[in-house]
Structures are given as C-alpha cells and as structure tokens.
Amino acid sequence: MHGRKSGDNWCNKRHTIMISKKSVFRIIFPIAISLGITVLLFWKSFIGMIPFPGNYLIAWYEPWKSETSYARSLGIAHKPVLDDVFRQLYPYKILIKESIQNGSLPLWNPYNGSGMPLLATMHAGFFTPTTLLFLLFTGHAAWTMYIMLQPILFSLGCWWYTRKLGFSRIASVFSIVTFLLSGFAVVRYEFGEYLYVASCLPYILAIIEQYRENTSTKLLFLIPCMVFFMMISGQPQMVLYVLLISGCYALSLCRMERISIFPLGASFLLGMGLSAVQLLPTLELYRNSNMTHSASQFIFDRFLLPIDHFITLFIPNFFGNPATYNFWERKDYVETALYMGMIPIFFVTVLIGKNVLDKRRYVRLFYEIVICLTFLLTLNWPLSRWIYSLPIPIIGTGIPSRFFFLTAFSIAILAGMGFDNFLKGKVPLRKPALMCIGIISIIVIFTLFSASTHVSCLDSVTHNCWLVALRDTTARNIILECVVFGIALFGVWLYKKIGIFAALMIMSIYCFSGLYNANKFLPFSSESRILPSVEVIDRIKQLTVYDRIVGVGDAEIPTNIASYFRFFDPQYYEPLYLKRYGELFSWAKTGDTSKGLTRSDVTFSGWDEGNPIMQKRIARLMQLVSVGNVLYKKEEYHKKQINSGQILWEDDTWIIAKNTSMLPHISVLADSEVIADDDLLLERLFDDSFDPTKTVLIEEPIKGKNETNAKINTDNAVVGIISYKENFLSLRVASPSDGLLVITDNYYPGWRAFVDDKEVKIYRANYAFRAISVPEGEHTIIFTYQPNSITLGSLLSVCTAILIGIFFILRLKK
16 A cells, blocks of 8 residues: 555656646747747847947948948948937937936937927837846947847737637747738837837737636736836837727627626726826827828828739738838838738638637637728728828828738738648648639739839839839749748648648748848848947037037938937937927928928928028028037038038038027027017018027016016126036026026926026027026026926826726735
C-alpha cells in the first residue's frame, strides 16, 4: 500500500509538472512570437541604426542640406518619407523630456508659433507610460524602444482575442502577422502613436468576448484603462474608430446573446471620465483651432480614392513606392497604403459561402460588414462625399483613408479564421484559388489595356503613366506577388501530405513578402543623423536669445525644429494650431482671414514676393511676431532682404541679419486703440500709418485707465526678464508712467497675470497676443499658465479613478 501511495504521489507530481509546463508554454509562446516579429521588422536597430528618417532630414532640409558633408556629397536620402517624425513627433518627445527634467509640466510650447498649447495637442503623449523611456534613456535610444514596443503590444492583444475566438495557435499567429505586415501598419510604425491606439482594439474585443462568457468578469475594469491609454496616446481619429468598432461589436454581441450592454457601456463611460485630464484640454484647443470642415475640404479631394487604387489591396506597391523614388500616383502613399497581399485575401475567400463554427459566425459577418463599409467610405463617390460634407467633428475633418485601419484589422481576423478552417480541413480550396487567380488576371488585363491604350491618369504626375509603370514598377511587383502566391498555393496542395510543415511554409513565404515590403519602406538612420546640431543653429541660439528668427527663401527652417533646439521661431506645424494666429498670417499673405488659412501649417511661405503690397504686409507680420533676426542663404541675401540691417554673423553659406523694425518680444507702450471689429482691427494693424512699436490695438477698454495719460511717453520703460520657462514668465518692469505691457505670445485661455502678486486681467492685443495694464514705477510681473481645463480634467480623472476602485473592490467582495 505504501508503494502504491508513493506511486500515486509521483504520478500526481508528474501531472502537476506537465500542467505547469503547459502554462509556462502558453505564456512564453505569444511573447516569443511578438518578440520574433519585432526583431524581424526592426533588425537594423540591433546593429546600431535608429528607426528615424534622418537621411531624409540631412539630404533635403536646411540647414543640414547645405551644412553637412553627407549632404554635399553625391549621395541622396534613400527613403524620403515620414518627415512628420522630425518636424513634429520627435521634437515633442524631447521637449516633454526636458520640461519634466527642468521641473515643469509640458503644458505649453513657447518656442514655435509664438507660443502654443503642448499637452492639449494629444500628439505630445505626456501621460503615456512610454514617457518614462525618454526620462530614463537618451532620446534616440528611447525613441527606438518606443517604436519597437508597438508590434509587441499589438501581438499580445491580438493573440488573446483570437484565442478567445477559438483560433488555433498557428492561426492566431497568422492573424497577427497579417496585420503587422499590412500596408497600414508598416507605413505608420515610425510615427509611434497610430499603432499604440490600434493595439488597444484587440484587448477591448477580448474583454468583450470574456464578458460574453462570464458577465461577472472582473476584466471589465480593464476597459477604462484601455480607453485612457488610447486618449493619451494621440490620434483622436484612430481613437474614434476604435470606440466605434468596439461599441458596435459589443452591441451586436449583447443583442445576439441577450445579455445586458449596461456594464460594457458603463466601462467605456468610465474610461472617458478617466481620460478627462487629456480630453478637456484637447477639446478646449479644438474649439480655438482651425480644425474646421472648410479648412479640411482639400483632404477629401485628395484622400477619397478612385476605384483603381484598390488594386493595391492585392498587389503591394502596384503604383510604386516613394521610398525607392518610383511612386507615380498623386495620392499620398502613407495615408492611402492599403496592401494586404494575395495570401491573406485567399484565406478570406475561403470563408465565402461556407458555414464556420457557430461561435465564429457572428464574428465573420461583423468583419465582412466592416470591410464593405470602410471600402465605401474611402471610395470617391457621391455618398462618401455627402457624408464627409456633414459638419461632424473628427469625421468631417479627418483623413478618410485612415479607415483602412479597420479594413486591415478585419481582413487580418478573417484571414486567420480562414487559415484555421484550412488547417482543420473543413473547406474546399479549389474555388477560392480560382477566385484569387481570377483577381490577378483581371488586374493584369486592366494594366495591359491601360498601358496599350495610353489611358490618362488623372491622379498621376507622370506622362504615359501606365506604360512607364508597367515597364519600371508594376510588372515587377505583379510578378513578385504571383510568385509568392504561387508558392503559397503549392503549400496548400502539400498540406494533406506534409501537414503542419506546409502551413509553416505558407506563413514563411508570406512573412518573406511582407518583410520585403516593410524593409523597402521603413527608414533607418545612424545616431549622428538624428537632428544633429550644426554651426548655423548654434549661432542662431547664441544671437536670438528671446527674439524670434525666420529663414527666408531657401533658408527656411523646418517647422518645430526650434522646439527641439530651444530657440524661438514664429512658424508652426500642428493640425490643432490656434486659428486666430493663423488668421493673422492669412491676412498678411492674402488680405483675407480665411483664404490663406491652411489645415496644419502656419508659415511665412506662400506669398507673392513680386507684390510690393504683400512684401509690406510680410514685413509688418515679422514685426508683429517679434522677428529680431532673419536667416538668409548667402546667394539670396541681396534679392530676398526684408527690413535687413546689420549683419550679425555670416560664413560661406549663411547670413544672419538684424530685422530693423522689430517689435520687442516684451515691451511697455503708452498708447492704445480700441477696435472691437476683427476686420477693422486687421486693416488698422497692417496700415502704413500705424506703428506697433508705439501703439497697441486692443478689443475692449482698459479698466481704470486714465485717458488723460494715454499719450504719456514710456520710451524709458525698462523690462528685464527674470525667468522664461514653458509655463512661466517672470519680469521686472520699471516704467515712468502707466502703460500696457505687450507680450507677443499667443493669447489663450489659462494664462494668468500678476502684478506684485495681485492678479490682473489679460487683454487680447494686436489681434492674437497678450497685454496687461501696468502702473508706473517698479513692479514684479508674473505670467503663469494654469488652465482650468487641466484642473477640472485632473479632478474628473481622479474622481473617476476612485469610482473605478470602489466598484472593483465591491466586485471582489461579491
């Protein structure tokens, strides 16, 4: 008996060990898969390269284009793509890092655009956990990890979701790989923010599936965390898509299963409340920005797609690739990248007309509907144009082709489902194979016909585009995809003979094809080309101090570069820029507040240099925004001069000259004029008889101002800057009489002013800037950015977090 008992104990221990090994395998396998995909996508990072378009910056943008030995050589940037990374996203990350290290919250960016909100843009991503990477590591190392985390997060979420749907392990891997190698994902990896938002979708869907199985699941409390993570990661358009798709998924599932939707709906609402600290400042900025339907109209002309663009769903790079300088379609490659390849499409067609497992039927139908709707919403036809003509926030101002995120995700799930059915031998494969061969045949016939008949390409800049494309790019890409698909079909045929090895062959050839396209597009650069400092930038920082500088002509400085190097540039790039500031630039360039408004850029470029009236307006605009120095290319100096005075510095390539008519960044003026009407105010502001160095225009009378002293001279007033930080400005002012302290920083809700610790009203001055009333004598003046939207948002977020905690504890007790 004793021996039998010992044997039973040994068997139990062995069984426990086997279960333990299975559990460990279930944990390690998806992690290993996610790490493996990441290594394959970003292998260059392991040999010291950074996922950053630095070569593009060096070869195409000033001052690096003229300053570095690399740019002066015959070499050219291999991949001229993703300039938003160095024009906006990376500078924001570094500005946030340095702001925190200097002891201040990154609420305001004083360096570009005469001061703009920073945290409220959402692109900054201050609240994301990845901010810790930038605090702990150097900028380029943190950026590399920030980019490489995306496929890992998505892989784990998609693994969880597809396994909840009953996919086999290899089918789950196929779904993961299909999305991560899709065109939508590949072209957006190095932006960072898109895939972080996209990664939340499979986690939310998996939680919804868990709720279907067990309505008392405690995992519901993860939904508010997912919603919060999306909100703080950036890209409100992507956030909206995730909320829409997950909300519809939850509604359809709950209706089908006849279970309550209330707990799920409450979880999403709690997530919105938890996100208030980001959401309220962003909504405040949205109301004050130029993000309007009229300003976004050109987007629908450019990004609603012709029917022939959908060829790229099947044939990657059918129209070429900008990274290899052979893209010949006028549409934006990054925003319209759709390709999935023939192999996933084949496994999607496997499901057509076939009954799948009952557990998956509603899933298949749901994603089939999503694919159809996203195609209809991105196609250029009357219904889509009517929908986007409606003044719906985000939808009416966003880029339609970003719906391809939902297309790619839906195809990835359906492809995994079809692959799973194929592995289980539940579907005939002849008809799907013939269908896909027919698709390729139609594409080939269409291409040959277009080339032979010289069909014009309304969206191309290339003469005889079809013929050129057939010779240079299209034929090669069609042949490559046909070879890949042919090998995959051979693997399908072999499956009954060699089983899992054939399945692995299919997946391997698809990975080869997808990684080939990813490697073709994704730019990598050495550390030395990540926004390197050059002599002219060092001189700019040395000479400008608190004045602003503008590059004229070919010396134009890329927008938001000043935020990285910490000097002051009145130009700015951000979709949520302050509308009133943009209107000032528009009026200077066109004589109208709306004609010159752009969707994302506020710059001095785009005006008629041969028009003397426009030249005067631009000179006045430079004066109003306190441009103290102007950067010129030496060969352009004599023909591009605007109010240029003393040359402060020059070398063989550059000249930095003093602007002779600058309005100081901070000054005390005695005279003011009250003009409430915007048009009249702008006309007066740009009138030749008006001198902004003597008089300031305001929109309401100054409270308590003694009109008899309005003309008292304040020329001897002295302004000393004690401290100028992102959210804080401290001054020492000595004025012989009462006056108005004018600061050429943007007027915006949340700024508060104190004269000797007594709060005073801030007036909007010169259409877009700030002014306060200052009594005579010596005073300490403080401006501090303390927006109510941040305060209220923080309070709502904290209260929601407490509420979630209470609900969670009560659920645990049950």
